[in-house]
Amino acid sequence: MRLGYKSRVSAGGGHRISMKLCVLLCLLPLLRSYPLIKGKHNDTGNNFHPDPDPAYSLPGMSGRCTEEGFGAITLDDKGVMHYFRGDSEWTGFQGPTQHINVTWPGLTGPIDAAFRNHNKKTPLEHHRIYLFKGEQVWSYYEGKLVKGFPRLIGKEFPGIPDHLDAAVECHQGECRTDSVLFFKGDTVYIYSSEEEPPIKQRHWSLGNCSAAVRWLERYYCFNGINFTRFDPVTGKVLSPRPLDTRDYFVWCPGRGHGHETRQNATLMAIKDRCSNRSFEAFCSDDKSRIYAFRGGWYFRLDSSKDGWHAWPLSHTWRNLQGVVDAAFSHEHRMYFIQGSQVTVYLSDQMYIPVAGYPKAIEEEWEVSGVTAVDAAFTCPHSSDLYLIRGNRLTLVDLNTRRRSGEDETIIHSEVDSAMCNAHGLYLIHGPSFYHYKDVGELLSTNTAPAPGTIASYFLDC
Missing domain, CATH: 2.110.10.10 (Hemopexin-like domain)
Incomplete structure (x- = not known):
């Protein structure tokens, strides 16, 4: 993955997800968060005042x-x-x-x-x-x-x-x-x-x-x-x-998570889902909860009637910080790839970090030469993990934790994120996403489908 924020944007499920304010609570691993009200861009208090x-x-x-x-x-x-x-x-x-x-x-x-x-x-x-x-x-x-x-x-x-x-x-x-x-x-x-x-x-x-x-x-x-x-x-x-x-729940001057940085326009844009900034990763977990990651923060995309809000990663995943390059879920475990490292959390009432992590990508899955990825995804009821680097698609069998077969070539030369759920496969680049029925369709096509807009389709902007 590239330095800085990868251009990512994703579609959360294959259907139009009506989500309203969020962004939710493992709360108490809650390491700072702020529930907001739902509504259109810039009308709900989603943004911090530039001068508290x-x-x-x-x-x-x-x-x-x-x-x-x-x-x-x-x-x-x-x-x-x-x-x-x-x-x-x-x-x-x-x-x-x-x-x-x-x-x-x-x-x-x-x-x-x-x-x-x-x-x-x-x-x-x-x-x-x-x-x-x-x-x-x-x-x-x-x-x-x-x-x-x-x-x-x-x-x-x-x-x-x-x-x-x-x-x-x-x-x-x-x-x-x-x-x-x-x-x-x-x-x-x-x-x-x-x-x-x-x-x-x-x-x-x-x-x-x-x-x-x-x-x-x-x-x-x-x-x-x-x-x-x-x-x-x-x-x-x-x-x-x-x-x-x-x-956590209401904004008070001089309080809250990182209040001294709220005047920073970049941070405000990161926390504004409608700012058109790229997302680094998208992920759907075993309970069909959908997450979008940007700059050390995340949004919940599946929770209708609970409004919108950005939360720091550590609010739900204890000790997780920084930019997430890729994320995916498999058998009640959530995997995060950051640079060359993989971190794993068990999914229970709250996410629990698995001992012994982070580990190097090559150590976790025996994929020699893979030291970073642009995107990663699994599909429901499958043990196949797909790692994307440039236009190369690497298949890993999560049961054996080994590479399976030769790398495949895809028509997308640059991908920021990917997510696969019951509604299909989504490849995300910048503010757009490309929807495929499954991996087979992605590998067999010579022409990319018409792009969709992440902000309107998944983020209710």
Whole structure:
């Protein structure tokens, strides 16, 4: 791979992926991240202000950055994060303050708890927003109060107490069924209309949660200005220590990851998915999660309704830093190639680094003479690994970890990244991608297909 950023751009899956703000949370390997709101280029707070200090003059900026924390947090049906305190709310990573009833007609603060419902089996309730205050609950969809609300909490959620501390939805697969976790004091009420009985009570060692939120398949308990990540089934705390909300979830001047560099225009472009900068790598993992890598940061491309955001690599892959030349997934392992080195992570609840890495490419796969690559990919349900260098395609059998056959020639003289998933093979160069049905079609063709545009096709720009 070339020095600097390889021109890469990729298509995440073969279908138009509607992703909204992201970019998600192994959070707590969370080594800095910032959830943003979804929307068009430059209208969602995706970019840091070029000079953080004047931000305190923006309405509500200093209020959001106090030690008080928030009384409730939730994503809405469009992927916008909302933070509530008293009669005020803040939206997105750096939105200004406003009165609650501006966004939520007919409601005033303070809000006790909030969540975005997830239950595809009940389409009329799926992605509704529920806001709790005292003995009542309000429900909204597409910014409008649902008919029949507000209602008593006990009528809408029989058996759930009033004056809650926090609430968060839990998706089937992450919990046994689509559920809601309600927090009050040291008791957690797990509510599922699909279960009998519909409520189970648990006593977890999380401590008091003044707010809770699910974001990119991870669950967070907020206590004042601090938060911890937890397992929604066992209640086990997954964070090594409490972290400060102002360093991860909201922008506060002088705080956050590398705040001193935010004035750098290059860094801003790296973190702006619509800047037309190249991506160094694309990858789809065993759970069909799609990642795009650029300049030591990554975007999640598959998570609809969770908005967009760039995260540092170490947020999900502990200790991983720098530019990723290529990435691919195989049998619950994620491989990263950086220069001549390969690093491997096991995929579990979070990515766990495999001991003994990094290793040299030649040592990992017995491919003499291969000391760097431009792109690498595997296809679903296959042990074939393809390494691309210039216009040469090298096949490696991951079962034997050895080169298989002679190198093949492809019609593309320069490739920045490649990804193969259920929708086909994507070769990426600069701002464009080329789609093939499979490797066989790539090797047999003499003419490249019409290029697609990465920004619009995969990044919702």
